[in-house]
Amino acid sequence: MQSYEFGLYVFMLAAFLGFELVKRVSPLLHTPLMSLSNAISAIAVVGGILVTGDKDATELTRWLGFTAVVCASLNVVAGYLITDRMLKMFRKREPEKK
Amino acid sequence: MIENVLPAIYLLASVGFIMAVKWMNNPATARRGVIIGEIGMLLAVIGTLLRVESNFAMIFIGIGIGAAIGAPLAYLMPMTAVPQLTALSHAFGALASALIGTAEFYLRAPHGFSMAALSLETLLGYLTTTASIIAFAKLQELMPTRPLTYPGQNFVSLGVLVAAIIVGVMMVAGTPAPWMFPAFTGLSLLFGILLVIPIGGADMPTVIALLNSYAGVAAAAMGFVLDNKLLIIAGALNGSAGLILSIIMCKAMNRSFTNVLFGAFGQLQTAVAGKTVQRPVRSATPDEAAAILDSARSVIVIPGYGMAVAQAQHKIRELYDALTKRGIDVKFAIHPVAGRMPGHMNVLLAEADIPYDKLLEMDEINGDFPNTDVALVIGANDVVNPLARTDKTSPIYGTPILDADRARTVMVIKRSMSPGFAGIDNELYYMNNTLMLFGDAKNFVSGIVKELAGSH
Numbered sequence: 001m002q003s004y005e006f007g008l009y010v011f012m013l014a015a016f017l018g019f020e021l022v023k024r025v026s027p028l029l030h031t032p033l034m035s036l037s038n039a040i041s042a043i044a045v046v047g048g049i050l051v052t053g054d055k056d057a058t059e060l061t062r063w064l065g066f067t068a069v070v071c072a073s074l075n076v077v078a079g080y081l082i083t084d085r086m087l088k089m090f091r092k093r094e095p096e097k098k
Numbered sequence: 099m100i101e102n103v104l105p106a107i108y109l110l111a112s113v114g115f116i117m118a119v120k121w122m123n124n125p126a127t128a129r130r131g132v133i134i135g136e137i138g139m140l141l142a143v144i145g146t147l148l149r150v151e152s153n154f155a156m157i158f159i160g161i162g163i164g165a166a167i168g169a170p171l172a173y174l175m176p177m178t179a180v181p182q183l184t185a186l187s188h189a190f191g192a193l194a195s196a197l198i199g200t201a202e203f204y205l206r207a208p209h210g211f212s213m214a215a216l217s218l219e220t221l222l223g224y225l226t227t228t229a230s231i232i233a234f235a236k237l238q239e240l241m242p243t244r245p246l247t248y249p250g251q252n253f254v255s256l257g258v259l260v261a262a263i264i265v266g267v268m269m270v271a272g273t274p275a276p277w278m279f280p281a282f283t284g285l286s287l288l289f290g291i292l293l294v295i296p297i298g299g300a301d302m303p304t305v306i307a308l309l310n311s312y313a314g315v316a317a318a319a320m321g322f323v324l325d326n327k328l329l330i331i332a333g334a335l336n337g338s339a340g341l342i343l344s345i346i347m348c349k350a351m352n353r354s355f356t357n358v359l360f361g362a363f364g365q366l367q368t369a370v371a372g373k374t375v376q377r378p379v380r381s382a383t384p385d386e387a388a389a390i391l392d393s394a395r396s397v398i399v400i401p402g403y404g405m406a407v408a409q410a411q412h413k414i415r416e417l418y419d420a421l422t423k424r425g426i427d428v429k430f431a432i433h434p435v436a437g438r439m440p441g442h443m444n445v446l447l448a449e450a451d452i453p454y455d456k457l458l459e460m461d462e463i464n465g466d467f468p469n470t471d472v473a474l475v476i477g478a479n480d481v482v483n484p485l486a487r488t489d490k491t492s493p494i495y496g497t498p499i500l501d502a503d504r505a506r507t508v509m510v511i512k513r514s515m516s517p518g519f520a521g522i523d524n525e526l527y528y529m530n531n532t533l534m535l536f537g538d539a540k541n542f543v544s545g546i547v548k549e550l551a552g553s554h
Contacts, residue, residue, distance in 0.1 A: 004211045007322050007330055014331040017116065018338030024123040027434060027459045030343060030441030031180060033122050034310055038187050040115050040135060041317045041336035045161075046146045047198040047324055052157050053150030056205060062153065064201035066160045072194035073164030074171075075187050076139055081172035082183065084132045089177075089448040090125040092455055 032086045039079025045072035100148045107145035108328040114138020115332050119339065125454055142328055177449045178406055181306065181438040182237040188309045189230035195316040196223025196286075202323055203279055210270075215322035217266040221286045222316040228290030230309050236299060237438055243299035255292040261285050300403070300480070302438045304347040311340025343440045350434035350460075352486075352497040379515070382533040384545030387509055390533075391417075392550060394471035394507075396427040398463065400500055401443050402436050404477015404512070408539035414476065415450040417543050420550045429456050431463045431473075431500050433481040464501050473505035475526075477539050479517070483524045492522060508532040511542050 025033050045068075051057065052065030114134045121131030143161075150157065175183050199220035202208065208216055235241040262285035269278050297305050318333025320326075348354070382390075391397060399418075405411060421428050430452065436443045444457050467473060475482055482502040485492045502508055503526050510527060512534060517523055526532055535542055 003325050004215075004322055007325065007327065010327050011318055011321075011330050011334050014334035015338045018119065018335040019342060021116070021119045021123070021335075022339045022342045025119075026123065026125070027346075027432070027441060028444045028454055028457060029122055029125060029128060030346075031184075031439060031445045032128065032441070033119075033339060034184055034307070034343065034440060035180075035187070036118060036122060036132065036135060037314065037336040037339040038184065038191060038310060039139070040118065040332050041314045042191055042194070043111075043115075043139065043142060043329055043332040044191060044194040044198060044317050044320060045139075046142055046326065046329060047320050048160070048194060049143070049146045049150060049157050050324065051198050051201045051205065052160065053153045054205060055151045057153065057201075058204065061201035061205045062156065064197045064204075066156050068194040068197040068201070069157060069160030070164045070167075071190040071197070073161040074168040075164075075191045075194070077165045077168030078172040078183070078187055079168075080132055080136050080139070081169060082175070082180070084129060085172060086177075086180070086445055086448070087125070087129045087132065089445070089451075090128070090454045091448070091451065092125070092453055 028090070029087075032083045035079050035083045035086070039076055039083060042072045042075035042079055045069060045076055048072050104145050104149060107141050108326075111138040111142040111145070112328055112331045114141065115335060119335055177445060178409060179238075180445060181302065181442060182234050184306060184439060185230045185234040185237055185309070188306070188313050189227050189234065192223045192226035192230065192309075192313045192316055194223075195313070195320050196220050196227060196283075198320055199223060199316075199323065200279070200283070207274075208323065209273075212323050213270045215319045217270060217282070219316050219319035219323060220283065221262060221266060222312045222319065224283055224286035225290035225293065226309050226312040226316065228287045229294045229305075229312075230290075232291055232294040233297075233302065233305055233309065236294070236297075237302060245298040246295045251292075251296055255289065258285055258289045258292060262289060299438065300435070301351070303435050303440050303442070304344050304351065304353070306439045307340050307343035307347055309340070311337050311344060314338075314340055347435055347440060350498060352494070377528050379527050379534045380532065381536055382509070384535070384542060385549045387533070387535055387542075388546045388549035390507060390509070391421060391426070391472060391474075391546065392424065394426055396429075396466075396470045397421060397472045397474060398429050398431050398467065398470050398502075398505065400431045400433070400473060400475045400478050400482060400502055401447065402433075402476065402478025402481065403438060403442075404479075405539055406437055406442065406446055406477070408477065410476060410539040410543055411446045411450040411452075413540050413543040413547065414447070415452055416547045417550075418452055418456075420547055429458055429463065429466070431460065431502075432457055433460055433478065433500055436478060436481060460498060460500055467501040467504040470505040471507060473502040473508045475502055475508065475510040475512075476543070477511065479512075479524055480522075482526055483522070485522065485525045488525075494522065502526060503529060503532075506531065509535055511535045511537065511539050513538065 048068035118135030121127040314336025321329030486497040
């Protein structure tokens with residue numbers, strides 16, 4: 001089996017899994033869900049690292065890769081931190097006064 | 099050695115991402131989900147660094163700069179700015195994908211399937227970048243939030259997209275000429291701008307969800323270019339998350355999905371010039387409103403974008419406290435498209451410390467309205483318009499609404515009688531059991547709270 005064919009199967013299965021999982025997310029958490037999934041898709045940072053660190057990299061591709069690393073890691077950090085910051089606010093009952 | 103370990107590391111990272119999304123289904127496990135997502139990301143980055151052969155300094159500086167900007171952004175942004183921040187981070191994510199696609203193009207000159215995936219990656223990447231920047235500008239009100247339209251708009255937008263696709267196909271089919279890739283980039287960037295310009299503020303929830311999906315698909319396409327299954331999985335998860343959210347938003351606005359998928363072509367953009375017949379409404383002052391609330395046993399609050407604009411959520415929390423202390427049952431009815439992004443109202447009310455089990459979605463709460471003494475509408479408009487149920491000629495006919503009109507008394511806090519986003523009059527305001535409370539949401543609620551405190 002060709003590598004891309006294999007990849008298409010992976011994509012299809014992951015997309016269906018995503019549908020099933022996200023359908024179960026309560027509307028309460030749609031905003032944090034979006035920031036979390038955005039942080040996950042910042043996995044593009046992997047691509048950025050590979051392009052920047054490629055030993056055949058030209059000046060142009062290295063700087064493109066570098067910019068991509070900056071953008072993606074910004075997203076990783078901001079995405080996870082803001083998701084956590086939002087989730088911290090969701091409380092079920094009145095917080096017990098200490 | 100590392101070539102053998104790396105697949106295992108990537109596999110673990112994929113499991114982390116899947117668990118992260120899974121645990122988001124419940125507020126009780128959601129924070130655990132964030133942690134496992136972070137671990138997955140850390141594994142992926144460390145694994146990748148082990149594979150890299152050169153240029154470490156540049157990579158670490160890049161990560162450092164990104165983290166140095168990202169961390170304060172996440173901590174300092176006020177919660178009301180979350181829609182803007184989300185739009186901005188879609189722009190960054192998509193730009194990263196697009197730039198990597200560009201670099202790969204010049205580095206390896208791929209062909210065949212890889213080139214097709216690369217074209218998709220850069221097309222979606224660049225168009226999502228500019229589209230998200232426009233969405234950001236609209237949400238931040240750097241640009242007018244109303245739809246900007248001109249004659250022949252759909253024709254121009256579609257033309258640009260078709261031109262981009264033609265150049266893309268030419269690059270896949272043969273050896274790309276030097277002008278092709280820059281032209282492809284330019285057309286993609288331009289299409290992103292044209293895509294969002296005609297979209298108004300109230301449609302932003304759908305658009306943001308859709309751009310989220312595009313950014314995910316761009317990352318997955320990158321996975322095909324780099325032959326990296328982790329990227330494919332993470333991108334597919336994000337792509338389907340965004341797609342589902344936008345489908346939910348579409349349903350909540352009674353729009354067809356294909357309509358929004360291709361940039362709201364042909365949506366109703368001509369606001370119906372509302373019949374400007376003056377009809378009598380009944381209005382009330384804060385102390386009258388306070389007296390009615392005081393004698394109620396059950397209250398449902400319906401927040402809308404107006405609450406976010408007035409930053410009234412903390413005052414509403416005080417009202418919630420004052421009423422629950424009197425033994426009055428207070429719940430919140432959240433319409434799926436209230437606000438500027440999916441779940442926007444929930445985040446604001448949670449920030450104000452209102453327990454999340456009091457925040458109910460439309461289907462859960464609509465049956466409760468007939469048994470409710472007071473429905474208090476704060477800054478919402480089209481989502482409580484009963485015309486959506488009754489008037490077949492109305493542009494919002496068929497839109498699922500919150501049945502506020504079925505409560506015994508309806509009170510609407512509103513600045514003036516001006517119509518909402520859909521540009522149509524709201525029948526709710528003229529009903530016999532409706533009281534209009536004219537004023538700024540924050541000041542008015544604060545007036546009610548003061549009155550309630552005084553009467554005790």
